[in-house]
Amino acid sequence: MTVVREYDPSRDLAGVEDVERRCEVGPSGKLSLFTDLLGDPICRIRHSPSYLMLVAEMGTEKKEIVGMIRGCIKTVTCGKKLDLNHTKSQNDVVKPLYTKLAYVLGLRVSPFHRRQGIGFKLVKMMEEWFRQNGAEYSYIATENDNQASVNLFTGKCGYSEFRTPSILVNPVYAHRVNVSRRVTVIKLDPVDAETLYRIRFSTTEFFPRDIDSVLNNKLSLGTFVAVPRGSCYGSGSGSWPGSAKFLEYPPESWAVLSVWNCKDSFRLEVRGASRLRRVVAKTTRVVDKTLPFLKLPSIPSVFEPFGLHFMYGIGGEGPRAVKMVKSLCAHAHNLAKEGGCGVVAAEVAGEEPLRRGIPHWKVLSCAEDLWCIKRLGDDYSDGVVGDWTKSPPGLSIFVDPREF
Structure with a gap:
């Protein structure tokens, strides 16, 4: 029984x-x-x-x-x-x-x-x-x-x-990833982030009505907005007017992204890898750490427990929105590196127009969840x-x- x-x-x-x-x-x-x-x-x-x-x-x-x-x-x-x-x-x-x-x-x-x-x-x-x-x-x-x-x-x-969304996973390299000098990344406080999401994303499918609980959770590492450097919002400290005003008079292109710390909830580990796979992965990390200025992609140590950061609430507008998302993903990568994570991940709709700005390795990702x-x-x-x-x-x- x-x-x-x-x-x-x-x-x-x-x-x-x-x-x-x-x-x-x-x-x-x-x-x-x-x-x-x-x-x-x-x-x-x-x-x-x-x-x-x-x-x-x-x-x-x-x-x-x-x-x-x-x-x-x-x-x-x-x-x-x-x-x-x-x-x-x-x-x-x-x-x-x-x-x-x-x-x-x-x-x-x-x-x-x-x-x-x-x-x-x-x-x-x-x-x-x-x-x-x-x-x-x-x-x-x-x-x-x-x-x-x-x-x-x-x-x-x-x-x-x-629905058949895509899970996009990118390794965290031993070197930092450069954020475009043409982009300014601004961190919002949780209240301002909530305002932006409720005004701009509340009609998006699966949007949680308690978004404030998400953004104020201890696992939330912040919400970040990317704007063109040199615009009135990207000119330095004190230039952010608040989300409501920003959305009323937005720049030509912008993007937003939030980061969640999954590392403190669970760890992942790839098992069953051959000795050759492990040696190749370790070699890439050694080369990346020794010669970081070359910016060579390296395979993280996924054959022992590793953590991840999850990027969510990805959105934006304008002809350069994809480039803005790419800069935010670079910023998220560097946060994950500082946090000791092995990968960063995101899940988006299969037809999401901004997915082109999300770096990922096909071998680590899932085209159709x-x-x-x-x-x-x-x-x-x-x-x-x-x-x-x-x-x-x-x-x-x-x-x-x-x-x-």
């Missing part, structure tokens, strides 16, 4: 870590990614407004944890509408449509107990908690080629394929009209760093 119950850190930690190890490490001779949650299995969801972790336990006398699942709930933008309260003499004002969205992540079933319906049971129990807490939709993210996961959610659990969604009920307490699952994708999405 399999019993599904809430995770108890006082007695379940060792069992959960054992299942994590069994699931993450792939067959001998193949590269696999191991995630170390730093002794806190719920660290990836505890920063969300509402969260839960369930475990599946098997046995009568000697109980064994054979699976687990994590979930969280938040309110996000799922569309937009015109504000009918404005008079005809005023410009049209677009307002966001919000919905209560649940997110499923970290579903694991021990390899020795698969094909017994344990994963399905965990998902169903989590969905019941979602419904009890008013969630209107549930979604999951999985690798496009993870056929077992895709079959479970789209075949048995009633989810449908929804698959997001699947399910409608949990017919009640729409926030005024949502229609079915979000049937809506066409937009050019951009807002990826919440708390769930990466």
Whole structure:
């Protein structure tokens, strides 16, 4: 008999870590990614407004944890509408449509107990908690080629394929990356950053209504705006007028980006690499450290635990917006280098026009991450009209760093 119950850190930690190890490490001779949650299995969801972790336990006398699942709930933008309260003499004002969205992540079933319906049971129990807490939709993210996961959610659990964003990963080199001298990077305080995001991005799909909680979180390393050097906003100290004024009179081109410190939540490690791969990677780092002025790309030490910084809230406008994003990514790289990280990452919509400004290595990145969604009920307490699952994708999405 399999019993599904809430995770108890006082007695379940060792069992959960054992299942994590069994699931993450792939067959001998193949590269696999191991995630170390730093002794806190719920660290990836505890920063969300509402969260839960369930475990599946098997046995009568000697109980064994054979699976687990994590979930969280938040309110996000799922569309937009015109504000009918404005008079005809005023410009049209677009307002966001919000919905209560649940997110499923970290579903694991021990390899020795698969094909017994344990994963399905965990998902169903989590969905019941979602419904009890008013969630209107549930979604999951999985690798496009993870056929077992895709079959479970789209075949048995009633989810449908929804969005295919790209995960872009770039190594952190041993040398600093130059930020263009034609660009000025300005760090915003959390209140000003919130103003910018609410004015400019609140109608972007998946934008979290509690963006202030994200920006004020201890893992948030800051929000940065790039403007042309020499413009009225890039002329030095005291030239920033505040986000509202800035967006009212923006420069010809600009970009914004925020950085989240995932290193303090979890570490990653690539396992199964051959000795030759390790030697080549180490050689590139030695050369980069010895001759930093050459600015040679080097492979970080990903074969032992490493951290990452996540770039989110990426946006901008103007003919040089892509170059502005590239400068912000260079600034984020240098922050990650100072923080001892191995990589920097971002996740953007597949058709995001600014993705060309995000440096990344194809071998480390995922061209198509698959997001699947399910409608949990017919009640729409926030005024949502229609079915979000049937809506066409937009050019951009807002990826919440708390769930990466």
